[in-house]
Amino acid sequence: MIWLPDATVDHLIAVAGWPEFTSDRYEVIEEIGRGGMGTVYSARDHALGREVAIKIGNALPSAELQARLTSEAKVLARLEHPGIVPVHDFGILADGRPFYVMKRVQGRTLQACIESGLPLADRLRIFERICEAVGFAHAHGILHRDLKPDNVMVGTFGEVMVMDWGVARVPDEAPDAEGTRMGTPGFMAPEQAEHAGRADERADVYALGAILSMLVTGDAPPPDAPLAVQHLNRASGVAPPLRSICRVALAPAPEDRYQTVARLADDVARFREDQAVSVHREGLVERARRFVRTYEMPILLVLAYIIMRAVIAVFVRI
Numbered sequence: 374m375i376w377l378p379d380a381t382v383d384h385l386i387a388v389a390g391w392p393e394f395t396s397d398r399y400e401v402i403e404e405i406g407r408g409g410m411g412t413v414y415s416a417r418d419h420a421l422g423r424e425v426a427i428k429i430g431n432a433l434p435s436a437e438l439q440a441r442l443t444s445e446a447k448v449l450a451r452l453e454h455p456g457i458v459p460v461h462d463f464g465i466l467a468d469g470r471p472f473y474v475m476k477r478v479q480g481r482t483l484q485a486c487i488e489s490g491l492p493l494a495d496r497l498r499i500f501e502r503i504c505e506a507v508g509f510a511h512a513h514g515i516l517h518r519d520l521k522p523d524n525v526m527v528g529t530f531g532e533v534m535v536m537d538w539g540v541a542r543v544p545d546e547a548p549d550a551e552g553t554r555m556g557t558p559g560f561m562a563p564e565q566a567e568h569a570g571r572a573d574e575r576a577d578v579y580a581l582g583a584i585l586s587m588l589v590t591g592d593a594p595p596p597d598a599p600l601a602v603q604h605l606n607r608a609s610g611v612a613p614p615l616r617s618i619c620r621v622a623l624a625p626a627p628e629d630r631y632q633t634v635a636r637l638a639d640d641v642a643r644f645r646e647d648q649a650v651s652v653h654r655e656g657l658v659e660r661a662r663r664f665v666r667t668y669e670m671p672i673l674l675v676l677a678y679i680i681m682r683a684v685i686a687v688f689v690r691i
């Protein structure tokens with residue numbers, strides 16, 4: 374009997390579970406991700422000579438699984454946006470499992486970017502790009518419902534992609550079953566945690582607020598909305614306007630949050646550009662500091678001019 378190393382056995386088991394296509398167009402290279410609903414493989418598209426990613430259902434074929442993966446493929450197909458991964462192909466394997474082929478995104482997750490210590494300004498720019506993609510989906514009546522750092526990819530050349538639309542709600546979709554929970558604790562709005570079918574665009578706003586809070590504090594948000602706000606309030610080193618933005622986005626009641634993703638993104642951009650934000654009332658000291666930062670060069674020039682005139686006046690008197 375020949376004994377094989379554990380690594381070799383694990384590889385053989387993984388390869389044995391790889392999908393078998395009815396044609397030789399796609400050649401599976403390796404597994405690159407696995408979730409509750411499907412597994413993603415990198416593959417070679419021989420027809421077009423390019424590397425792609427293929428998502429395939431994990432379990433044996435079922436009506437629910439096929440409907441979910443088919444729905445995700447259709448969502449991605451209708452959302453043609455630079456921040457949303459494009460779909461190239463869709464089909465059914467010989468064993469009945471659905472699959473779809475998409476662009477292979479090279480890069481790292483937003484979670485990895487946070488852990489790498491990316492500067493705050495860069496993190497906020499990435500956040501604005503996420504908001505652009507989510508806002509585009511909302512304009513087409515589609516909710517993501519599972520926004521979190523692990524579902525955002527930052528490409529090698531700075532591109533930002535919102536991934537994993539497997540639990541997205543589309544306009545023509547049947548209502549979710551009573552009591553259905555969809556999403557990730559810490560990023561689910563309270564109303565979504567109670568019933569995913571009651572969630573609207575403001576639930577995605579809450580998830581974006583949780584992502585923003587994580588971007589500025591470095592810590593994952595607590596699963597409960599009031600605790601998330603308390604955690605944010607205790608975090609040190611967060612500028613008051615940015616803290617106010619996060620607090621409003623994380624409001625437990627939907628009516629107290631930003632009503633659109635665009636308004637949230639606009640306030641973040643205004644903060645990044647050192648402008649006043651809509652949800653923060655500046656004190657006199659804050660306003661004065663921001664004024665000095667904004668007009669630092671003209672102020673220095675005026676002060677230099679005043680000092681020069683004063684020196685000249687002294688010399689003239691002498």
